[in-house]
Amino acid sequence: MKQNSKKCAALLAAAVMIGLASGGIIAYRKLNSPQPPNTQKTQNDTANSSKSPAKKLIKLTDSVSVKPAAGDYTADNHIWRLVNKTHPLKNSKYRPENLQLATVDSRPDKPEEERSVRADIMPDVEQLFASAKAAGHDLQIGSGFRGYELQNTYYSSYVNTYGQAAADKFSSKPGYSEHQTGLVMDIAAADHNCYLETCFGETAAGKWLAKHAHEYGFILRYPKGKERITGYQYEPWHFRYVGRELAAALKQADMTLDQASPILLGKSSAEKSR
Ligand SMILES: [Zn+2]
Missing domain, CATH: 3.30.1380.10 (Muramoyl-pentapeptide Carboxypeptidase; domain 2)
Structure with a gap:
């Protein structure tokens, strides 16, 4: 029981750290990426592929x-x-x-x-x-x-x-x-x-x-x-x-x-x- 609660605490701490870290990476990418936010990017890609058959x-x-x-x-x-x-x-x-x-x-x-x-x-x-x-x-x-x-x-x-x-x-x-x-x-x-x-x-x-x-x-x-x-x-x-x-x-x-x-x-x- 004691060991389990220790495990739980450790897992929780790990989860928090991963969350912070990935949040940090996302924030870093947003700052450094020249790409528009995801939603716009998807729309642009669709528009481009229908306009330029160059890729097909x-x-x-x-x-x-x-x-x-x-x-x-x-x-x-x-x-x-x-x-x-x-x-x-x-x-x-x-x-x-x-x-x-x-x-x-x-x-x-x-x-x-x-x-x-x-x-x-x-x-x-x-x-x-x-x-x-x-x-x-x-x-x-x-x-x-x-x-x-x-x-x-x-x-x-x-x-x-x-x-x-x-x-x-x-x-x-x-x-x-x-x-x-x-x-x-x-x-x-x-x-x-x-x-x-x-x-x-x-x-x-x-x-x-x-x-x-x-x-x-x-x-x-x-x-x-x-x-x-x-x-x-x-x-x-x-x-x-x-x-x-x-x-x-x-x-x-x-x-x-x-x-x-x-x-x-x-x-x-x-x-x-x-
Ligand atoms: Zn000839």
Whole structure:
């Protein structure tokens, strides 16, 4: 009985001390925390999460999701910008501000402009080419950026030679070409084996690129069997930069940028796109 009352007194004292201590910690936190009181914080969090979808993953398919990117995906300079036959650049004379002559091998007979890509993607271009070389494939940029005027020259000559219907299958009107974004490369093997020909996809270099380009942020933009979706014939040499995360997701989902774009923009859901 005596021992019990001693225990009770000790427990009571401990409880008081814990209470004081935790009260003290709470008071200390209140003084030092820049956060508003709890109730307001909860309201703010709710408001923020409904306003900024930045924290929510975008579901491309049942099993493939990507983190949203910053910025306006429809801006001409966004790395997720969809450019195809129905989505021309907003500014048909658009020209990236940060074009840079490629630091990797490029066709010396091409104009400097066409041997350039955006400076911000150059590190990934360099790593892609270095990895290809390590695997035994010497690559070259056959065609990078093409401005409005240059594209106009090419397109007009193709139309004159092959007729518009044929030209439209492999070339683009100026303002409608992905090459004008500075995010695209037509890649050649240094020996020009199957250069700009579908057999490039059967070469060792072409196979390596199809398998690994996404690891460096590039997608094979016009795959075989997706001509109706992309509007272009199979082009195993044409690679478009979208960043490493989206490139990996598109590869995993077996999806083109044309299919993914409405989902990324929140105009279509993964379920609807199927
Ligand atoms: Zn191309």
